[in-house]
Amino acid sequence: MAVTCATLEEVRSNIDRLDQQIVTLLAERGHYVSQAAHFKKDTDSVKAPQRVEQVIAKVRELSRSVGANPEVTEQVYRTMIAAFIQQEFAEHAALEKSAKN
Known part of the structure; x- marks a missing residue:
């Protein structure tokens, strides 16, 4: 849970700490994307628009329940999902190429 900071340096230190955790979680999520x-x-199953919308609905609700801004959460997730879809396209293409060789 967020604490009230007394200085800008404390704010930045907490943001840096969270960035470390967020990037670590992104790496973990990326490993699962590669497995998927x-x-x-x-490639149609990589895009999975219905799954994207399920995830968005889920994180918007989660966002509300923890007191975050659902609009910000949705924007972040849509951007993240789009980037991971590109990663998955590359993974999928590499798998198809290796299957042909």
Whole structure:
């Protein structure tokens, strides 16, 4: 839970601490995205627009429940998901290429 900071330096220190945790979690999420590519048969299943909307609905609700801004959460997640979809396309293409060789 966020604490009230007395200085800008404290604010920045807490943001830096959170950034370390967020990047670590992004790396972990990326590993799962790479694994997902192994289970998907084509690029349409990589895009998975219905799954994207499920995730967005879930994180918007989670955002509300923890007192975060659902609009910010949705924007961050849509950007993150788009980046991970590109990663998954690359993974999927590499898997298809290795299967042909």
